[in-house]
Amino acid sequence: MNRTWIILGATSSMARAFARAVSQEGAGVLLAGRDRTDLAALAADCQLRGARVAEAVDFDARQPDGFAALVARMEAEEGELNAAVFVGSMPEQAAIDADPSLIDGTVTDSFTGPARFLQMLAPLMEARGGGTVVGVASVAGDRGRLGNYVYGAAKAGFATYLSGLRNRLTRAGGHVVTVKPGFVDTAMTWGLPGMFLVASPEKVAEDIQKAVRKKRNVIYTPFFWRYIMLIIIHVPEFIFKKMKI
């Protein structure tokens, strides 16, 4: 089966690991992001690891004018079309407190930008009668916390969007996997204090691939975050609001 993945935010290390993993299985990969030079290097790498096609394409969550061209590029590929969304931005909460306009960019990068793209891609996937959307949300979206509640709110919005999209695509033979990573060893978390049980991007990619294969709906990766978040979600609000976690 001819498979193609468009990977949004392909310069991130999680996306890179995922792109490599699907390349090894012979899928085609369109690597979308802003750093063209870096994406070209990744495209070469994916090609050498076995990708049917590997191409760097421009994607900026804040420039929706470019989305139509990407959807058209996807349409040019035969067979099953898939999308994986790794985009998002997490300014420090203190920076947002100082400049509330940063909220717009955070929400665009983490939610509305990719949602708008997926909304444009969905009819094509329905027409082909299948395919999978992998959406990377975050455990930060499960409950608003002092440290990053704007980012968390954006990811929560994206998770809710993915849930609705799943409802829609399932009817057409497609599927949506919502991925909620815990702490992952990426450039975003490098050197942050208080990190524990940090997973490698390769481990996350492996979990995502497994979830796609088994048509899982919502996964936490590594799996134990489901239980950590289960506890956090159930802390009564009158206690939670005084906590600093």
Add this chain to the structure above:
Amino acid sequence: MLWKSADYSGWGRVLQAKGEIARPERQAALAALLDEGLLPAMGMRRSYGDAALNDGGRAVDMTRLDRMLGFDPGTGILDVEAGARIGEIAAAFGPKGWLPAVMPGTGFATVGGCIGQDVHGKNHHHAGSFCEHVVSLTLRTAKGVVEVTPEKTPALFCATAGGLGQTGVILSARLRLLPCKGDVMVVTERRMADWEKFIAHLDTSRATYTVGWIDATAKGAALGRGVLEEGETGSGLMPQRIKRRKVPLDAPNFALSSPIVRLFNGAYYRRVPEKGRTVVRPISDFFFPLDKIHDWNRLYGKRGFHQFQCVVPLDQAPALREMLGEIAGSGLASPLAVLKRMGPGRAGYLSFPMEGYTLAVDFPNRAAARELIKHMQARAAEVGGRIYFAKDSLARAEEIPAMYPELDLWRKEVAKADPEGRLATDLVRRLKLRVAK
């Protein structure tokens, strides 16, 4: 965040460092970092001692710059970023009939690390050292990015190959891969009853890949006994995805005590039938036998361990036998001990290989073992041999010039490429490599 404050160490875990580390994931981020000043680069830190350490200073972790950038099947030349791991290249290209021409004992070693140590593999007697297959490399020196080749910039190339990262930060390299039949290995294992038999077989072996495991606890008539492995690549189907195991915690100190090692070594020796056998294995099992067990260095416990590795000239085999006798007599060795015949191939001023025999033995980090290793290092120097910077954490500065006669040539090039000495590492300082007497 850009910088991470970390306590880190080499593979042997004896020598430690504390400092800030950056780990860029894009070339643009690395370039911006180095524009502010050169920094020592580190890869997977598989060197045992302090080759990748910069205590109290900053360093750049290259492991996320690990992409393969292009391959020409006509010439077999692979363009690859310095942080790529040899095992990954082997896994991607083995099934297509190509392998890195030289592969060290761990697939976790990065391309940059293999260049910085000019590593050798089980085919050194035929293929030479790693850097003899480096067609060119891009190097970020104090003067900017330069293309380094053996033909156009021979002195800089010789100072970079095995040059411990002192000429600049290696960004990428073009490697000439070697055609192979496929990604399985046909391996013939034979018991070697004693030293004489071992050396005789090593001398006459015609196999492409040869390596000897030696029982460094066997004494008397059994001194030098071991298992000789000879391998050839082949095509076929082997289950590739083997479950990796992990060492979850530091082992207690008695885990590698003398009676246990002796028992283990005896069983390991007898595992191979008396008449030998030929088996088929995935390439990664043959080349990187210990990579299956993640963090195996923890087996040595918290105190860490040392590896002594030296090479001595061909005519000094008897001296090496004496050294092995002393090691066996000490009862300090661990099961990990390797004997190999090397060819003359080497690419740089500070490259380890010389034509002769190389012996590598691991020791738990105990006072007696440290003394023994220091004594062995002096013995190796006396007979015209040398020790390997990738393994060392105990050598003394005054021993090095005799072992590495081209040290001054290296110093001259290094002084040009990094005049401010920003790339100096703990190893370079400990052995006073960059300081002329």
